[in-house]
Amino acid sequence: MGVSGAIADLAPLLGDRLTTAQALRAAHGGNETWFPETLPDAVAFPESTEEVAAILRACNAHGCPVVAHGAGTSLEGHHLAVRGGISLDMGRMNRVLAVNAEDLNAVVQPGLTREGLNEELRATGLFFPVDPGANASLGGMAATRASGTTAVRYGTMRENVLALEAVMADGTVIRAGSRARKSSTGYDLAHLLIGSEGTLGIITELTLRLQGIPEAVSAATCRFDTVEDAVNCVILTIQSGIPMARIEFADGMMVRGFNNLMEAGLPEMPHLFVEFHGSPAGVREQAESFGEIAAEFGAEAFRWTDLAEERNALWKMRHNAHYATGTLEPGKRTVSTDACVPISRLAEAVTGAQAELARLGLVATIVGHVGDGNFHCSVRFDPGDADEVARVHAFTDGLARQALALGGTVSGEHGIGQGKIKFMAAEHGPALGFMRAIKTGFDPKNILNPGKLLPEDC
Structure with missing residues (x-):
């Protein structure tokens, strides 16, 4: 049943937070640059990790594409639902969950923007340094491995995410990383998800490094x-x-x-x-x-x-x-x-x-x-x-x-x-096949942001 089946299953859970209204679909189908307008079939507004998990379980069961949407400021069309499906608007998951000032970190939801986080931190003497220019959502910044004007000193999102929570394609909730500054245990799933552009999982929580405001x-x-x-x-x-x-x-x-x-x-x-x-x-x-x-x-x-x-x-x-x-x-x-x-x-x-x-x-x-x-x-x-x-x-x-x-x-x-999909083979060569194997292992039905990041013929 595809999209219609997923929508039917999710309607009782989300109510008016699941919509097929043209105006909201259009708002999630545009972009900052040259890519043509691409409307999703529906837009969902989850408010918790549990709701994201329920959405992905339903979409996985029906083979319905799911594309995460943050602030919509990306420049390569990451958030466009090129194969239809549900646009998962993370904007309502926008809280600071904890500020651990002594450990120089904060735990946040993905819909919070970088400016919103720094506003919350003003009284602490701390700030979050990654600054891509646009007031992007922190979940989107992690998913695209954002950088910015301060990266030369403070690094990119890769260096500034200590841990994360994510919902996988089948609805399983995982945690990767910790508040500790380093670890030598297992595969580094946190940093595999960072930069995966929503193709391996949906980030629902981030633990971020903070810096002291300079004197x-x-x-x-x-x-x-x-x-x-x-x-x-x-x-x-x-x-x-x-x-x-x-x-x-x-x-x-x-x-x-x-x-x-x-x-x-x-x-x-x-x-x-x-x-x-x-x-x-x-x-x-x-x-x-x-x-x-x-x-x-x-x-x-x-x-x-x-x-x-x-x-x-x-x-x-x-x-x-x-x-x-x-x-x-x-x-x-x-x-x-x-x-x-x-x-x-x-x-x-x-x-x-x-x-x-x-x-x-x-x-x-x-x-x-x-x-x-x-x-x-x-x-x-x-x-x-x-x-x-x-x-x-x-x-x-x-x-x-x-x-x-x-x-x-x-x-x-x-x-x-x-x-830039067409350049992935030239840059990565045989490694691209291993990337495809990772994608298949994480998302065998290819419901997470399909048509992005990896060329279809690799």
Whole structure:
């Protein structure tokens, strides 16, 4: 009976928290970038792990697809129900369950957003550092192994999840990991689920590492004559061991977008946005060391600030890069892609991307968490212009191939979703078969986010 059978079984349990209303289906079938609208057959709003388990038992029995939905901010269509079924909206599971300040961790439900968690933590002197820009749900961030502006210092979600609870495809509830800082027992199922994009299980609880709010914070912007100078400054900074909290790159076109959206008043030149955390003396020393390196590469117009409101404005601008890109060539849409390469090959990768964009006659922005070799290209295009669409795909495919050729990966942050499936074989080779075996073992009926992450022919 498929979807209809699952819906019939779940209706008595969920009541009006299971809906087939067109408006709610449409709200769960859109996305931030270029993928076409894909509506689920129904949307469910669970409020507990037990309800998630009941939903998965019913869906598994009927072979009904289930796709978890957090804040819907992913850029590779992870949350789209490409084969129909039920969109599992985790937004009502949004509580902080415990803050263990002495152990520097918190236990949260997956629908809580990163901003919501940090608001709850304000009085504790602690914060959760992973910052992907969007106010994403923490469950979604774990499922996609999110990164962000602070990853260069604090790591990605992989390093910041100690333990989790998840519901498997058949409705079994498991716990993986613990509040201890390390373990040498068994397979690391927690970190297998992190980054699995909802294809192996549905995360229903997370135990997250917290950090102390730094005593002193300082931020700055500076500009460079060329992309090469800016990126080479980043490379030498990282190689010198300066503990940057943030080091972000924006090319001239990205700066134009910032000026359009937020009246930033910045010259349309390559810029770095940086931030330092630590003691007052430590921050001062880090800033001085970075300033000396930047001067070697011709950095100009340093703007330093210790004021929280000015720093917040800077990072709000950076976090709005996607919307700032949307101000370029109004009326078009955006294809957003990313790549990550070894830090020593970063300048080659970024300048190569710029040259290819120019050759193809495409308008795009380049911005990135370049401290860990990760950068994003957002290309504007008209979906009705077949030639332009072809050129965009030629660029994104070429960027992925270039990243692999340089010893990198086709995605350092966005993930695979449905946008980068075709590159999985090139990146992983025979390992892809073992990934498929894991998927089959965890989800033999292929109900969890089918059509994502793994190509069908592997």
